[in-house]
Amino acid sequence: NAGVTQTPKFRVLKTGQSMTLLCAQDMNHEYMYWYRQDPGMGLRLIHYSVGEGTTAKGEVPDGYNVSRLKKQNFLLGLESAAPSQTSVYFCASRAGGPADTQYFGPGTRLTVL
Amino acid sequence: GQNIDQPTEMTATEGAIVQINCTYQTSGFNGLFWYQQHAGEAPTFLSYNVLDGLEEKGRFSSFLSRSKGYSYLLLKELQMKDSASYLCAGMDSNYQLIWGAGTKLIIKP
Numbered sequence: 001n002a003g004v005t006q007t008p009k010f011r012v013l014k015t016g017q018s019m020t021l022l023c024a025q026d027m028n029h030e031y032m033y034w035y036r037q038d039p040g041m042g043l044r045l046i047h048y049s050v051g052e053g054t055t056a057k058g059e060v061p062d063g064y065n066v067s068r069l070k071k072q073n074f075l076l077g078l079e080s081a082a083p084s085q086t087s088v089y090f091c092a093s094r095a096g097g098p099a100d101t102q103y104f105g106p107g108t109r110l111t112v113l
Numbered sequence: 114g115q116n117i118d119q120p121t122e123m124t125a126t127e128g129a130i131v132q133i134n135c136t137y138q139t140s141g142f143n144g145l146f147w148y149q150q151h152a153g154e155a156p157t158f159l160s161y162n163v164l165d166g167l168e169e170k171g172r173f174s175s176f177l178s179r180s181k182g183y184s185y186l187l188l189k190e191l192q193m194k195d196s197a198s199y200l201c202a203g204m205d206s207n208y209q210l211i212w213g214a215g216t217k218l219i220i221k222p
Binding site: 101 | 117121143144146154155156157158161163200202204208209210211212213214215
């Protein structure tokens, strides 16, 4: 099992460019999450999904969109990147019970110039 | 509001014991998680507490007091590989995790 994978690992964008981050999990998990992690701050939830075809906003959704067309994939889109979106992005998944562990992908380091 | 507080940084000596404290305030409560994160890597699960008391897992133990909104992670027989950030996260009534900023643990020989 690969667990949770993220593509790409690194990316540099110019302000105004768009991109999509891909998260894939092979554990048949229902729940998937996108977080951002910035220095000195805790992980902040951007969007999440409780199952295929569903998405919901987290704490910091502005400037991002998501889609979960297949259970194993969760895509995070930036339509018009801004320097404030420079961050490390982590995807996570969990099975479904509240005590179930969230498993994280390796992260995507994004820089917006 | 929801908030998780933990120290920014701690230093300890190889072979010693260290306790990392966490206080939490969440809308509803469905448990307290601890994760370990090495620099440049993803967080990995360490422990979950939902009832008061101590949970022991090898060299790592985690304690919870729901009445005090308090948890700690205890690391024994510290090894150099334990140098990492330790993230405390409370699960709220919507089963979302509210994360602390993490405690960077530095282990000295």
